[in-house]
Amino acid sequence: MFGSVAFLIIIALSLLIFAVSEPLKYYFTLALLLAGVALSGSWSIDILTGSAPAIELILFRPAHGPGFVLTLDSLSAFFVIVINITVLIGFFYARGYLAPYRQTKQNTRFSIHFFSYFWLWLSMLMVVMLRDGLAFLVAWEIMALSSFFLVIFEAEDRKIMKTGISYLIQMHVGMFFILIAFLLVYRSTGRLSFDALAEYFDGHHNLPLFLLFFVGFAIKAGFVPMHTWLPEAHPAAPSHVSGIMSGVMIKMGIYGIARVLASMQSDLLATGIFILVISIMSGLGGIMMALVQSDMKKMLAYSTIENIGIIGIGLGLGVTGQALGSQSLALLGFAGALLHVFNHSLFKSLLFFNAGSVYYATHTRNMEQMGGLMKKMPWTAMMFLTGSLAICGLPPFNGFISEYLIYMGMFYSLSDATLYISLLMIVAILALSLIGGLALFAFTRAFGIVFLGEARTAAMNHAGETTPGMIIPQVFTVGLILLVGLGSSVVVKPVFNNVMITWGLKGMPMVAGALSYNLSRISLAGGILVVTLGALLLYRRYHLSRRVVEAGPTWGCGYTAITPRHQYTANSFSGNFNVLAKPVLRTGKIVDLPDENELFPGKREFFTRSHDIFRLYLIDLPVNRLSGLLKKIAVMQTGQIRHYILYAFLFMLLVLLLSLFNII
Amino acid sequence: MTGFILIVIAALFFPGIILRTKSIASGRKGPGLFQPLKDIAVLLRKGSVFSISTGLIFRIAPSVALISVAGAMLLLPFSEHKAILHFEGDFIMFAYLLALGKFFMIIAALDTGSSFEGMGASREALYSMLVEPAFFILLATFAMFSSYTSFSVIFNHFYITGNDYVFIYSIIGAYLFVQIAMVENSRLPVDDPKTHLELTMVHEVIILDYSGFDKALIHMATNLKFALYGSLIYNLLVPAGWNTLLKIGAFFGVQTLFAVIIGITESFRARNKMNKNPKFILTLTTIALIAFMVILILTEKLV
Structure with a gap:
């Protein structure tokens, strides 16, 4: 009772954001967020540690109708933790990031921004805690609206406004699908609630309703081909907002899918295969398109689609496991998906914050103009490197753990699978390994072109490291990434419990026990790796201190007049891949050649551009x-x-x- | 532990055997068996020159590469002697550890700001991306056939199944490992380590700016990586039931044979045209899929 009153007071106080004067406005919002995070976090921790099975809080209940009742079960609690961590870190980061805007923007704009930020956080919490369909849709709508206001922070720019509007429209298309799905449930059960899903699924075909929900939620999550808003909206938004949008907001779609999946009873195999196919498409399509972008944030946005694909592969495997009665596949698939939700929220928000810091320092998002930034901003560079290693799933970082779980699910299930399931698994393994390789390609490219080598334009020479206020929150994220990467056997336990409760799996402890042993070995290997690397580097230092060490220019292969413009660019780095992927990416060059009779050719421009064929053929063409x-x-x-x-x-x-x- | 030590010993001879094979095949007197080791010793005594464009990444990358290969070695067994670290799914870690080393070598090349090294880095990234699926599918077939997911157990159970046709599969598997090792170590026909022109290099060009200690580390990592794949091939081909001395003999036999095959390939074959390489590497994935079909038949899932 105390909890719900306190929560209502926090919500009511958020209106005061408009009244508080400027220097205090940020801190006032921060205080509200901290209070809310502490409150909701403590509920979630109670549930995840098992001291309370579920918590129900009545915010508002009229005489008739369900009203607003918050219900926390273990799935909600998990998502609450994910939301809280990233939203809070994002807000700490926002202080430094927004500082340059303070001179140019009015006070009201900041009020609207902070208010929307707070309500985005609140609506996401509501989304994962509300069970009643109508209340859920209201929260879903608030989430779309508040994120819309966050995206259009720089609304002076026409393009950003246009992107914002198109984002808003696509979010509503998604909402209608969810609404229709809920209405179908209402018509046959008389209840408009997630709790009524199980009753509906009991007596009807499961797949059609699931598909309705899936389309609605997939638009939010960014599964191909419902992803078209994502690569537009993420770059348009300020970086702390893109960080939380990509880190947590799109995961609300995953939450919705997971919630529906948890109630499903039949058609499981078809559902599993459907999710797998869509996810493999998203994973491969996303990372292939990420590989050819030269806008840093757009590249990260496409990589978000790829990671949603990986999460989807986990979910798909989990459902397939349920369908086949294979407990280990179900556990590993779902656990891998949930853990990847958490991991991705960490490293993707980190990468977006880094991209924001780069934008802050250089005022551009175009990778082709950057280069050599590691010398100017070493902290940001090291954090981007950590994020890149983690997102490629390399040990000893956290991405490896979730990919390991998903791989293990597939490898475990191969031995006693039937022919068709074996074929399905091998396709998924093929896709996942290819995604891994492409991610390595994409992120060596992003890190190498942006941070290493020499500055490609003179503008880079004025860049400098961002403020400590922006760096410290990111260091915290790096800490969490390492914590999950090295302490996985501990972190994974609540995730396993969560899956067992949510999907009602039984007989799990045996596989789970074996896995926590494996994970402890992985931690050990990671530890050995870090320690021996440290020792080798120390020895290297000692060794070099006793030798002659000189500095000289890079070996130019016989050519002596090299300028930084000669360096490999982002586009040339992915050039060989572009040739290979031409049927999919349709990369084309736009060159205007000099006329035959043009004696003194003037300055000319040259573009290469690639297409998003999923968008081209599955959305644009039918719409046109x-x-x-x-x-x-x-x-x-x-x-x-x-x-x-x-x-x-x-x-x-x-x-x-x-x-x-x-x-x- | 045995596996780890044997790999280190094999790595000492490996590059020398390749060199000897190549000089004998081309009718030269050629350098001695231990010349590559002496080269490393010389590099360790030398000082270093670092490009002014480079920073931290360039300096730590060779160490990371060496440690990642050493980490992968911890996961490899020697017949029934289990690896130092063994757990279910250790081969996933094996692949990702090697990828970690590769990640660092690629970005180190970009750190020099040289267009040639950027080109090499791009090729290296493409080829390692393309070869990844072949490795994973091959391991998936191991896991499917033996019902185990750890290097230390998979190979022991290979010949126990009592299926006489396993041999066919082992040959395909060994062939694939040889080819994957060639791609991963940047040897012919994908890459020619002896080419003199930077434009046609892949791996050699990305280490162009290294000297002294760091270059020695890179050579060590390469040699260990060869012996690492040699050890995988040995484990695949030799049943665990043999007597220990015989097995140690077989281990070095397989490693020598592997090195000789590389030497002979390099003596009699030209490097692929650069734009043919992707096709060549994707063929490996196709062969891996054929191996998968073979396993489907062996486990009687497919007729």
Whole structure:
């Protein structure tokens, strides 16, 4: 009871953000966030440690109807932790990031920004805690609106405003799918709630309703081909916002899918295969497109789609495991997916914050203009490196642990699988390993081009390290990444418990026990790696101190007049891949060649660009066809009232005739 | 532990055997068996020159590469002698550890700011990306056939199944490991370590700016990596039931044979055209899929 009152007070106080004067505004919002995080975090920790099975808090309940009742079970609690960590770190980071805007933007804009930030956090908490369908949709809508206001922080820019609007529209398309799905449940069970799903699934085909929910949630999560908003909205938003959007907000889609999956009872195999196919498409498509972007944040946005694909592969395997009655596959698939949700929220937000710091220092997001930034901003560079290593799933970082779990699920299940399941698994293994290799390609490219070598443009020479206020929150994220990477056997236990409770698996301890042994070995290997590396580097230092060490220019292979412009660019780095992936990416060059009779050719520009074929063929093409068709029908819309009366008359005639012949 | 020590010993001879094979095949007197080791010793005595463009990454990358290979060695068994670290799914860690070393070598090349090294880095990234699926599919077939997911157990159970046709599979597996090792170690036909032109290099060009201690580390890592794959091939081909001395003999026999095969390939074959390499490497994945089909038949899932 105390909890819900305190929570309501925090919500009510958020209105005061508009009233508090400028220097205090940030701290006031921070205080509210901290209070809310502490409160919701303590509930979640109670549940995850098993001291309370579920918590129910009544925020508001009218005489009739369900009202706003928060229900925390273990799945919600897990997501609450994920949300709280990243949102809080993002807000600490925002202080430094927003500082340069203080001179140019009005006070009200900051009020709206902070207010939206707070409400985005709040609505995400609500989304994972509300069970009633209507209340859930309200929270879902608030989430879309508040993130919309966050995206359009720089609304002076027409392009950003346009991106924001298109984001808002796509979010609503998703919401309608969820609404329809809920209404179907309501029609047959009389309840509009997640709790009624199990009842509905009991008596009906499961797949159609799941597909409705899936499309709705997948638009938020960014599964291909519902991803089109993502690579536009992430770069447009300020970096702390892109960090939490990519880190946690899209995971609300995953939460929704997981919640629906937990109630499903039949059609599991078809569902599993469906999710796997979509996820493999997202994973491969996402990372391939990430590999050819030269906008740093757009590249990270596409890599988000890839990671959603990996999470989806985990979920798909989990459902397949349930369908086959294979407890180990179900546990490992779901646990891998959930852990990857957490891991991705850490390293992707970190990478977005780093990209923000680079933008802060250089005022550009174009990788082709960067280079040599590690010398200027060593902290940011080291953190971007950590994030890159983690996102490639390399040991001893956290990404490895979740990918390991997903791989293990597949390898375990191979030996006694039937022919078709074996084929399915081998395709998934093929895809996952290819995704891993492509991620390595994409992130060596991003890190190498941005931070290493020499500055490609003079503008980079003025760049400098960001403020400690921006670095310290990121160091905290790095700490968490290492904690999960090296202490995985401990971290994974609550995740296993969570999966067992949420999906009602039984007989798990044996596989789980074996796994925590394996994970402890992985931690040991990671530890050995770190210690021996440290020792070798120390010896190296000692060794070099006794030898002559000189500095000289990079070996130019016989060519002596090298300028930084000669360096390999981001585009040339991925050039050989571009050739290979041409059928998918449709990379094309736009060159305007000099005329034959142009004696003194002037300055010319050269572009390469690639396409998002999923968008091109699955979204743009049908939409264009449809709007072409609708334009033809629009001939009827003459604007003259007599025509409309004629239409009404014809319609009534039609109804008359049809009923005369007993057709309707 | 045995596996670890044997790999280190094999790595001492490995590059020398390749060199000897190549000089004999081309009718030269050639350097001695221990010349590569002497080269490393010389490098260790020398000082270093670092490019002014480079920073921390360039300096730590060779150490990371060596440690990652050494870490992968910890996971390899020697017949029934288990590896120092063994757990289910250790081969996933094996692959990712090697990838870690590669990650650092690639970004180290970009750290020099040289266009040639950038080009080499890009090729290296592409080839290691393409070869990854072949390795994972091969290991998936091991896991499927033996029902185990750890190097230390998989190979022991290989010949116990009593299926006489396992031999066919072992040959395909060994062939794939040889090819994967060639790609991973940047040897012919994907890359030619002896080429003189930077434009045609892959691995050699990304280590162009290294000297002294760091270069010695890179050579050590390369040699160990060869012996690492040799050890995998040995484990695949030789049943655990043999007598220990015989097995140690077989181990060095397999390693020598592996080195001789590399030497002979390099003597009689030209490097692929650069733009043919992706096709060549993807063929390995296809062969791995064929190995998967073989296993489907052996386990009687497919007729």
